Amino acid sequence: MANYLQHFASLFTRQGEKARPEQVQNSAGGFVFALDDWSRLDRWLVLGADGGTYYASEQALTVDNARAVQACLVADGARTVKRIVEISTSGRAPKNEPALFALAMAAGDAKPETRKAALQALPLVCRTGTDLFHFARAVEGFRRWGRGLRNAVAGWYLDKPAEALAYQAIKYQQRDGWSHRDMLRLSHPVARTPEQAALFRWITQGMEGMVNPSAKGGALSPASLPELVRGFEALRASTNRKQVVALIRQHRFTHEMLLSEWKNDPAVWEALLEHMPQTALVRNLGKMTAVGLLVPGSAACRKVAQQLVDKDRLRKARVHPVALLSALKVYEQGHGERAQKRANALSWAPAREIVDALNEAFYLAFQAMEPTGKKHLLALDVSGSMTCGTIAGVPGLNPRVASAAMAMATARLEPAFTAVGFASGQGLSGPFSSQGVEGLRPLAISPKQRLDDVLKAVDGLPFGGTDCALPMIWAQKNRIEVDTFVVYTDNETWAGNVHPFQALRDYRQAMGRPARLIVVGMTATKFTIADPSDPGMLDVVGFDAAAPRVMADFSRPTPAGPAPAGPAAN
Structure with a gap:
């Protein structure tokens, strides 16, 4: 008798075949669901396309996402700009570059109202001089320097108080082939105050231009410059360590403002540490250790460790978890990612207090949330494709490793969880099975473990x-009670004999539990294993700082049904 069931069945379908008409083929050849353009916009703004993926180069992934941004701009330019601003200003994204790129696209849009909205948003997204330079580089790919763009850049300078603008000019002097001098000469802002006029002259012509009587507008008194600029000129002219240290303390200078000859002096770094911003603190741990300031057991080491885990400092500075994870990886290894390729590269002996503080700070950087009390199965996709690309361009932080870090954020919160790693059971180099399911095994993740050990x-x-269906298959086969499956993946599933959404449906029926599925997308692709028609499934963007809170809200349903998707949801 012919077995027609092997060719067609509605209960279970091979992942290499369509289970639903609306499914699309992913890059690995499996069939999944397509994200809509607005969800793809969120993934791009948070994850970017650094390093590409196993299946797509960085160029191809960028082009693919840029087309999704264009589609959003065509559909609703104002909504697109608003979303760019929301993600950028909330501190939810590891890097601001994807938002700057998207804003540049909006600034070159065909619709005047979209261009106007984008240029009005310029100071909100371009918060530093470096941001402005990145934007200037990007926007030239989408438009010319017309009046609207020049006026928007001029407004960026004119709307800042003189002292605040002086800080930007001194700290962020040039990037991407652009400088403040270039921006001022392009935008031609008309100073509103004598202090602005003096500052613009100093930026474009230096101190010589200030005292030159033949300059346009005549000579200007250096006394009209902001105090910070006058202190900066004294700092650059100083050859005395005591004076340099005093100027740093008086004006709260940052390390970017120093001449290179002072950057190996522990006394100088001790002075910088007194008022060092939290982001700068995280970025300069290796340097401060290398010069001998952060010695284990020292007062400076204790002070830095305390500041790293200061919730208020982390919140006010909007330090992203990825920045702390990157700092942990680099600091613990005792050298920069490229140090071994350079002679005389910076190296240091890590201080235990700093490593411990970075481990703790990573969890504190996620937005505050309360435990749900639900039973979670944290399922990490450890397949080969998850080893390609990087999160926010951090060397060594591929989606596979980053998934473990995100899972630990939930493990630290939820008292009832099980963690597993899964691939497909095909092509593995050793035994990788558990309780009758090949391609999956439990992970010994404990909330008491150090993050670096888990990674x-x-x-x-x-x-x-x-095979992203394995977590549900394993849980059903072993009668494991799960309220929420959390799958961290790139959504390039292809190797299973049943689709993930079918496996979840079967689990619900067999176990009599309304289990939910949260898919944490770890790459900026256009695919998801979550069924968009199922209110019990949710997409979130990996390493969105708000993701754990949204996930917790979704796992904690209201009496009326599933919790609505929050700001991190796709």
Whole structure:
């Protein structure tokens, strides 16, 4: 008798075939669901396309996402600009570059109202001089320097108080082939105050231009410059360590404002530390250790460790979890990512207090949330494709390792969780099975473990194909009670005999539990394993700082049904 069931069935379908008409083929050949353009916009703004993926180069992934941004601009330019501003200003994204790129696209849009909205948003998204330079580089790919763009850049300078603008001019002097001198000469802002006029002259012509009587507008008194600029000129002219230290303390100068010859002096770094912003603190831990300031057991080491875990400092500075994870990886190894390729590269002996503080600070950087009390299965996709690309361009932070870090944020919060790693059971280099399911095994993740130890353990797992249905299959086969499945993946599933949404449906029926599925997208692709028609499934963007809170809200349903998707939801 012919077995027609092997060719067609509605209950279970091979991932290499469509289970639903609306499914699309992912880059690995499996069939999944397509994200809408607004969800793709969120993924781009948070994750970017650094390093590409296993299946797509950085160029191809960028082009693909840029087309999604264009589609959003065509559909609703004002909504697109608003979303760019929301993600950028909330501190939810590891890097601001994707938002700057999207804003540049909006500034070159065909619709005048969209261009106007984008240029009005310029000071909100371009918060530093470096941001402005990145935007200037990007916007030239989408439009010419017309009156609207020049006026928007001029407004960026004119709307800042003289002292605030002086700080920007001194700290962020040039980037991407652009400088403040270039921007002022392009935008031609007309100073509103004598202080602005003096500052613009100093930026474009230096101190010589200030005292030159033949300059346009005549000579200007250096006394009309902001105090910060006058102190900066004294700092650059100083050859005395005591005076340099005094000027740093008086004006709260940052390390970017120093001449290079002072950047190896521990006394100078001690002075910088007194008022060092939180982001700068995180970025300069290696340097301060290398010069001998952060010695284990020292007062400076204790002070820095306390500041790293200061919730208020982290919140006010909007330090992203990825920045802390990157700092932990680099600091613990005792050298920069490219140090081994350069002679006389910076290296240091890590201080235990700093490593411990960075471990703790990572969890504190996620937005505050309350435990749900629900039973979670944290499922990490450890297939080969998850080892390609980087999160926010951080060397060594591939989606596979980053998934473990995100899972730990939930593990630290929820008392009832199980963690597993899965691939597909195909092409693995060793035994990788658990309780009758090949391609999956439990992970010994404990909330008491150090984050760096967990990352190393996950990074050392064998590779394989991808079957995102395995977590649900394993839970059903072993009668494990789960309220919320959380799958961290790139959505390039292809190797299973049942689609993930079918496996969840079967789990619900077999176990009599209204289990939910949260898909944490770790790359900026256009795919998801979550069924968009199922209110019990949710997409969130990996390493969105708000993601754990949104996930907790979704796992904690209201009596009326599933919690609505929050700001991190796709």
